[in-house]
Amino acid sequence: MAQEIGESREQWGWNVWHMAEDIANNLKSDKRPFYIVFAAKQDKSNPGAFRQGFHMYRDRPPKLIGILVWYVDHTQGIFELVPELSIPPDVPLDESLLSQDSKDSYATISEVGQQMGVILS
Secondary structure, X not given: OOOOOOHHHHHHHHHHHHHHHHHHHHOOOOOOOEEEEXXXXXXXXXXXXXXXXXXXXXXXXOOEEXXXXXXXXXXXXXXXXXXXXXXXXXXXXXXXXXXXXXXHOOHHHHHHHHHHOOOOO
């Protein structure tokens, strides 16, 4: 069966999101705000596999390419992706697949990419 562009990425993305939600839900008794950070990289011993991990931090994590960051504050009912810290602009994309529609752009991520020098236009 042929695979379509983005098919695995979409499913993996939702799995990562749900795992982050599960971590937040498991820590509901913790009333102090925290960040959940996700990172994945290719396994050196098995190049066909990826190692992934989640870590919880009290302090705001630094901007790093290739991570996803959620902010959680149970006292205020907040579980949200932090786009200015979630920067995967190192993923190569075919420009023909990118939308030119302004409703599909996210200004904050674009600004971060320009500041980091990874978005040139």
